[in-house]
Amino acid sequence: MKCPYCGFLQDRVVDSRESKEADSIRRRRECEGCNRRFTTYERIDEIPYMVVKKDGRREKFDRQKVLSGLLHACEKRPVSAGKLESLVDETETFLMDSPERERSTTEIGELIMNRLKMLDTVAYIRFASVYRDFKDVREFKEELEELLTAKEKKRS
Structure with missing residues (x-):
C-alpha cells in the first residue's frame, strides 16, 4: 500500500x-x-466478469458453462478432468486480466480451441463444430483439412 x-x-x-x-x-x-x-x-470486488456474445448481448461469465462445453467435447476422449479444469482456470484468468472486465466470446472461444487443439484433436473438432456453428459437411471438412495440413507441416 x-x-x-x-x-x-x-x-x-x-x-x-x-x-x-x-x-x-x-x-x-x-x-x-x-x-x-x-x-x-x-x-469485495462485486462487479462481475462479462462475456460479450456475437449478437452484442452481455452475460456473466459462467465457469460451469465453459466446463460443461469442454466435457461434452472431450466425452470418451483421453483428456483428464485436471487438464479441463486447468483450461477453465486459464480461460477465467484471461477474462480477469481484461482491463474492461469483459471479453468477447470470439476471444474466449479461440483461446479454448487453441488449447484443445494441443490436448486432443478430436475434442478440438467437436468443440469447433459447435462453437463455429458449422452449417454443413463442407465447413466441417475444411476445418479437418486445415488441421491435417498443420499437422503435416509440423512433421516436416
Whole structure:
C-alpha cells in the first residue's frame, strides 16, 4: 500500500476491524518510511466478469458453462478432468486480466480451441463444430483439412 503522505510502499497494519454491515474491512496502517498513520478500506470486488456474445448481448461469465462445453467435447476422449479444469482456470484468468472486465466470446472461444487443439484433436473438432456453428459437411471438412495440413507441416 502506498503511503498517501510520503509515497513509501512499505507499511504495517496496526488495527483491522470489520464494518458493521460486514461488507468491508477498515485497516489502520503505519508507514514504515514517515511513521504516519492512515486508514484503508477493503471491499469485495462485486462487479462481475462479462462475456460479450456475437449478437452484442452481455452475460456473466459462467465457469460451469465453459466446463460443461469442454466435457461434452472431450466425452470418451483421453483428456483428464485436471487438464479441463486447468483450461477453465486459464480461460477465467484471461477474462480477469481484461482491463474492461469483459471479453468477447470470439476471444474466449479461440483461446479454448487453441488449447484443445494441443490436448486432443478430436475434442478440438467437436468443440469447433459447435462453437463455429458449422452449417454443413463442407465447413466441417475444411476445418479437418486445415488441421491435417498443420499437422503435416509440423512433421516436416
